[in-house]
Amino acid sequence: MFDSETFQNAWEIIKTEIPLAIWETFYVTVLSTFFAIIIGLPLGILIVAGDKGRILKISKPVLRVIDVIINLLRSVPFLILMIVVFPLTRLIVGTVVGTAASVVPLVIAAFPFVARLVESSLREIDPNIIETAQSMGATPFQIIIKVMIPESVPSLISNATIAITTVLGYSAMSGIIGGGGLGKLAINYGYYRYQYLVMFFAVLFLILLVQLFQSLGTFLAKKSDKRLKQN
């Protein structure tokens, strides 16, 4: 199937382009997840803390609007979302193509997802523990900072791992708008130019990256959880 010349060609491409592609995928994923957490974490906290006015008094319409926005953004397919946010991308990055530009749609796609993950983590907390903090005179801010977040750290880490692997998958798609990385490599060489070996390697490294993030996340989540009987 492969004669030695095509193999040589493919190997050349792999050797010269893969390291940069890995790096691009890595930093786009980490950066986008980071920003998604910056936006999504407070939203998730607001949703849980504002629920039934248990911790924070947030008006119902405000909570409803947050809820609808999150659902709306989560229902738009990423491929469409990338194009829809072009104006915003241009405003922030100055251009709509390229690696840096792909961060904007990734963040927009990921933060609602992160908000939901944070919400589910925080809802796991025993409401009795929150009541206990209230019975000790904790302010709403203290309950969030000293109880809700620290108590759900293991779950938050697990969910951050889910978020980062999902963003990694999305980032591969952003190869279509010229976002760099392993996705672009797989599409440009593998799909458009039939360099299946390049595609194979690009996908292989994507798998390895997912593995890396997942193992690291699982390790950290377990290590941080003081409920497990370990020392």
Place this chain on the structure above:
Amino acid sequence: MIEIKNLSKSFVTADGTVDALKNITLSIIDGEIYGIIGMSGAGKSTLVRCINMLEKPTQGNILIDGKDMGGLSTKELRAQRRNITMIFQGFNLLMQRNCLKNVLFPLELAGGKGEKAKQKARELLKVVGLADKEKTYPAQLSGGQKQRVAIARALATNPRVLLCDEATSALDPQTTHSILSLIKDINKKLGITVIIITHQMSVVEEICDKVAILDNGEVVESGKVSDIFSSPKSKAAKNLVFPESEQSILPREENEHHIRVVFNGAVATKTPFIASLAKDKGIVASILGASTKSIGDKAYGNMLLGITADETRIKEAIDYLSKFDDIFVEEVE
């Protein structure tokens, strides 16, 4: 002094309004251990949560040293809550913090930091007998140890009142006993007023000075524990004090009468009163049920006797038994 005045609390649910507490009035004197007992659903937890305003009363007032809890601002209420701390059935420790940091938690909330706060937390762990568990996480502790940490945590802000919400209900009898002795100890040493919510009569019996019996949202009886134990008047109180004998367990034969004998510190261990009843009066009684215990040489508890005889003989038997000190006798219908 804690005064609960005409307190009512209603919840609005899908099935309509539920009156959890109806017009409750109680006074608790400083330094007392006050029990509030009732069956599940009687409103005990709601009542204790009204005291520190975790539940806002629908009507009535809670006065602590004359100050109305309902009239406090949010900020004043938070400060007051450091004065009225609470322990729970489920312990409610922070699972991601070690014991020392759990005890430090209320101090942190109050702005206490550094070595001084740590010193205080260490002292409290020592008071509850867990000085060596500083760095241990709650998951590695037994139920009794968890409740000890919770007690240390509740004491951190030097409260004047400790509320115990079914604090021993998840513990085995031996651990319950050790936690209750710890609470009693703290009450004596620090003069903290303790309010104990429970469904276990044994808990009230063991440490409370006074007790209020809550039934269906109402206080049906309150007073000194010894008085209520020797002569419970309300049906709810009788159910709690004599759980097994309220509905006659055994079918009665013709002319068989049931007589309850309540010991309230009688020197009964040295008085074979059933035998002497037979000897002096010729009346024979059989023991249908008994729940007594001796503390020192004194007996506490109650006994249900069955005597087959006519009315006059029964009266005679009751009069005879009533002559013993600290024994209370009544016929059960």
